[in-house]
Amino acid sequence: MDLNTVFQRLNTGSKKWSQYPEDVLPMWVADMDFPVAEPIMQALKNRLEHPLLGYSVAQDTLRETLVAHLARQYDWHIQPQDLVFLPGVEPGVNMALNSLAPVGSGVLVQTPNYSPLLSAPAHWKLTRVDLPLHADAKGQYLTDIAALQHALLSARTFLLSNPHNPIGKVFERDELRAIGEACVQHDVLIVSDEIHADILFDGRRHTPIASLSADIAERTITLMSASKAWNIAGLKTAFAVVQNPALREHFTAGRLGLVDSVNTLGLEATHAAYTHGQSWLGQVNAYLQNNRDHLAHAIDTRFPGIRMHLPQSTYLAWLDCSALDIQHPQQFFLAQAKVALSCGLEFGDDCGQFVRLNFGCPRPMLEEALARMERALLDR
Numbered sequence: 001m002d003l004n005t006v007f008q009r010l011n012t013g014s015k016k017w018s019q020y021p022e023d024v025l026p027m028w029v030a031d032m033d034f035p036v037a038e039p040i041m042q043a044l045k046n047r048l049e050h051p052l053l054g055y056s057v058a059q060d061t062l063r064e065t066l067v068a069h070l071a072r073q074y075d076w077h078i079q080p081q082d083l084v085f086l087p088g089v090e091p092g093v094n095m096a097l098n099s100l101a102p103v104g105s106g107v108l109v110q111t112p113n114y115s116p117l118l119s120a121p122a123h124w125k126l127t128r129v130d131l132p133l134h135a136d137a138k139g140q141y142l143t144d145i146a147a148l149q150h151a152l153l154s155a156r157t158f159l160l161s162n163p164h165n166p167i168g169k170v171f172e173r174d175e176l177r178a179i180g181e182a183c184v185q186h187d188v189l190i191v192s193d194e195i196h197a198d199i200l201f202d203g204r205r206h207t208p209i210a211s212l213s214a215d216i217a218e219r220t221i222t223l224m225s226a227s228k229a230w231n232i233a234g235l236k237t238a239f240a241v242v243q244n245p246a247l248r249e250h251f252t253a254g255r256l257g258l259v260d261s262v263n264t265l266g267l268e269a270t271h272a273a274y275t276h277g278q279s280w281l282g283q284v285n286a287y288l289q290n291n292r293d294h295l296a297h298a299i300d301t302r303f304p305g306i307r308m309h310l311p312q313s314t315y316l317a318w319l320d321c322s323a324l325d326i327q328h329p330q331q332f333f334l335a336q337a338k339v340a341l342s343c344g345l346e347f348g349d350d351c352g353q354f355v356r357l358n359f360g361c362p363r364p365m366l367e368e369a370l371a372r373m374e375r376a377l378l379d380r
């Protein structure tokens with residue numbers, strides 16, 4: 001498989017490639033510039049041999065495939081009926097808040113964080129409670145459990161992003177267990193966004209928080225999707241795992257009038273990804289890890305004013321540009337380098353000096369972005 005080829009995506013309706021003028025290189029939204037795995041393309045073509053595309057439901061084979069995948073990858077044992085299919089993880093987060101968070105209650109979110117998680121509580125007139133992730137002496141971001149215990153006094157829901165966007169942190173079991181146990185102790189609902197779970201570097205393993213104990217599982221809604229790892233976000237398909245039947249019933253009620261059936265082709269693609277997509281995923285994870293290391297080396301050696309936090313998952317690099325002494329780094333790189341990055345302010349009010357760079361692309365594209373950014377800084 002050749003992942004080095006840059007595909008022309010202008011005029012394909014790609015959100016990533018239509019947001020900015022044509023001379024801008026898009027390195028922002030979490031969408032990779034790699035073609036979809038052949039087994040997924042084949043499954044889509046096979047489905048399109050049948051000329052009817054009415055409303056769809058997930059078939060038992062898909063449920064069984066996902067149950068087997070979760071058991072194999074994470075030693076997490078669920079039942080087929082625990083699965084709820086959705087048109088996206090973001091709708092799942094909002095459904096959970098809509099149907100399960102008490103009116104006017106607090107929703108705890110670690111910062112920085114993916115902006116739709118930060119903005120979701122306000123959609124439902126809930127109060128967002130921020131809990132900053134702190135970097136230790138080695139630059140590793142950690143949850144301050146004492147601060148979490150305190151913050152949980154004013155929250156009924158905890159929104160977790162694991163692996164974490166934008167810092168790429170894969171939460172360790174002990175940290176997750178401490179978070180989960182604190183939520184049990186405070187009787188707080190956990191909504192765990194695990195959309196990046198299948199992108200892992202350096203031999204790391206992902207742990208679903210709900211897999212850690214029955215007490216944690218009972219209060220957790222886990223949201224997953226093949227969309228990030230297999231690069232099929234446009235097919236708008238995700239799933240929730242809700243093992244507690246009463247919680248599942250309430251959660252499902254939250255879809256009423258808002259979130260209906262799931263995309264027919266997305267269900268096919270999801271099935272193909274989890275049955276025949278492992279080999280493609282292994283190659284893409286290895287390529288991404290090399291891109292990450294190449295990027296980290298470039299930042300170290302060619303960009304003295306930028307510091308990169310090394311992601312353990314995701315194809316997103318969180319870059320601290322404070323030492324560049326530029327008022328608005330995202331706007332600077334957009335205007336002067338013609339490179340579109342995500343602005344740190346999307347992820348936290350105090351993150352204006354950060355940018356997020358998407359390295360899920362062929363190496364020549366990443367190199368072109370770096371060359372443009374380097375030139376812009378030299379010319380300044």
Ligand SMILES: Cc1ncc(COP(=O)(O)O)c(C=O)c1O
Binds near residue numbers: 090195
């Ligand atoms: C952490 C996280 N959650 C959710 C989403 C969006 O998921 P969906 O497109 O399934 O709503 C993204 C997309 O980048 C993400 O990074």
